[in-house]
Amino acid sequence: MTANQFSPTTESLAELTATHQPPCLSLYQPTLRHGPGQRQNLIVFRNLVKKLETSLRQNYPEAETRHFLEPLEALGYDREFWNQALEGLAVMSGAGLFRVFRLSRPVTELAIVADSFHLKPLRRFVQFAGRYQILGLSLDRVRLFEGDLETLEEMDPGREVPRTITEALGAELTEPHQTVASYGGVGGGGGPMRHGPAG
Numbered sequence: 001m002t003a004n005q006f007s008p009t010t011e012s013l014a015e016l017t018a019t020h021q022p023p024c025l026s027l028y029q030p031t032l033r034h035g036p037g038q039r040q041n042l043i044v045f046r047n048l049v050k051k052l053e054t055s056l057r058q059n060y061p062e063a064e065t066r067h068f069l070e071p072l073e074a075l076g077y078d079r080e081f082w083n084q085a086l087e088g089l090a091v092m093s094g095a096g097l098f099r100v101f102r103l104s105r106p107v108t109e110l111a112i113v114a115d116s117f118h119l120k121p122l123r124r125f126v127q128f129a130g131r132y133q134i135l136g137l138s139l140d141r142v143r144l145f146e147g148d149l150e151t152l153e154e155m156d157p158g159r160e161v162p163r164t165i166t167e168a169l170g171a172e173l174t175e176p177h178q179t180v181a182s183y184g185g186v187g188g189g190g191g192p193m194r195h196g197p198a199g
Contacts, residue, residue: 008090008101008122016117021095023060023068025052026118030106031085042082044109045089049076051111059113071098092117101125104153140164 006012027048031041049072056065071093075081081100088103094117103125112118133155136143142163144155 006101007104008125010126012099012101013119013122013126015097016092016099016119016122020097020116022115023056023094023113024115024117025068025072025091025093026110026112026114027052027072027089027091027093028107028110028118028121029089030109031087031089033085033087038082038085041085041089042076046076048109048111049073052113055111055113068093075100090122 027045029041029044029048031044032038049069052072053065053069056068060068072091075091084102086102087105088107090101090103090107092099092101101122105125107121110118110121134145136145142161144161146153146155
């Protein structure tokens with residue numbers, strides 16, 4: 001059972017809305033992106049898992065409770081995952097299903113064990129999930145951004161995308177900041193004049 005990490009979509013909501021064998025574990029928490037706050041993310045997560053454990057113990061024996069919590073506890077040890085936090089986190093765990101959603105906006109802390117998943121916060125994200133990308137170009141840099149109604153985040157454009165005008169044009173690139181213009185009469189008799197820094 002793997003943790004799929006993605007933004008909530010209509011398709012993922014449909015999957016989670018379908019009938020699942022209980023118990024269905026739903027966990028939501030706000031997360032911090034950078035700095036010492038990342039440690040706090042993990043502390044909050046483990047406290048929420050403990051709340052799920054307390055709820056499970058009321059209706060299930062020890063062995064089953066431990067089985068239900070295994071995917072969540074494994075996520076708690078995934079250091080790489082916790083180093084890539086956004087603004088919020090949602091985790092849905094059930095029989096044969098484990099879904100992890102990184103969220104671009106904070107959510108209220110919540111840990112619920114029920115016969116179905118608690119999806120109201122995710123539905124809000126899908127309703128306002130319109131995302132867009134911006135490509136920023138300058139003479140010495142190429143940058144890619146992705147955003148939604150509330151956030152804008154710089155993305156890695158990938159190795160195949162040139163990072164500078166030199167990488168993009170290579171040998172076709174003329175001297176820096178140089179332009180070529182032709183001056184002359186109607187017949188174009190004048191030769192080209194180059195404009196650029198003196199040197």
